[in-house]
Amino acid sequence: MSKLSGKVQTVLGLVDPDQLGRTMTHEHLTMSFECCYFPPSPGDEAVAENPFQMQHMYWLRQNQYSCHENLLLHQEVGAVREELLAYRKAGGGAIVENTTTGIERDMPTLKQLAKDTGVHIIAGAGYYVDCTHSETTRKTSVEKLTDIIISEVLHGADGTDIRCGVIGEIGTGWPITDSEKKVLKATAHAQAQLGCPVIIHPGRDPAAPAEVVRILQEAGGDIRKTVMSHLDRTIFDNGELLEFAKLGSYLEYDLFGVEMLNYSYNLSVDMPSDSQRVQALAFLVKEGYEDRIVIAHDIHTKNRLTKFGGHGYSHILKNIVPKMLRRGISQHQVDKILIDNPKEWLTFK
């Protein structure tokens, strides 16, 4: 039995799983999303240059990926520190920080934020989507990638001794590229050796989550210990959702707070509102999946911080939980979603 067994690994070291409390399973505290810049519509260029003004707030909410500065969350460490203190006050205990190689993971800053705020921060190992893979990553074998991921968990990431406590978010697109498939296999091999939690960013197609599960399973991954992220922008049909749920992963609704008419990355998608996200949770609970649901905001742009008029990291605790209760999800079930399920997932086998 490894020394990680039965523990959760935070950036400050191992903790007893009962110490976590309410946990957001998919957030970012410091990262850059420049890789996914989406040019503004013709005529909007001037607004996109300087959108951080009251009269442009609605534009920014609707076009969050079309402003370079908005993608630089790493410039806002002070604001994020304040937000984490507010998150603790609101009853939050832990945050899984999903920034992986390719979107500027910053381990020393995560450690400092955990020290300054008392929030348990669990950092992510591995690689984001194909367009962020370096030439070196593309040329690296599955075996070597497995060793790198394992080392990020056992010894520390990015040349530090600060350790990751989860693999992911592992980025995949649609169709899944060869380089992404290699990373998925390495993820499964590392998980098989470490008994650790895994979290996946699927491509934007309803078939993508099941295809990722198939690849992980074939490579020896543990699907019961794997979170499938972003279901709110990926699977819209309840029948398809139940088919996917049967595969056994955790089901993550992690874009709480995002309300937009046009989803730049896939205009055929109608991004759900928070009310519709709560309806999806209530549906899954009714179907018996209360032990498999986890939720979060996936904050990865500046405009979603309260400093810029956004909802911040406490939105779920302050606004969504009361709505869940009003829509028939019991307090016991809310506690499972926010406390018990993240705890089970994050505990090393």
Ligand SMILES: CCC(=O)NCCS(=O)(=O)O
């Ligand atoms: C790095 C953050 C991230 O990948 N968020 C998901 C964005 S989206 O694919 O749901 O638009």
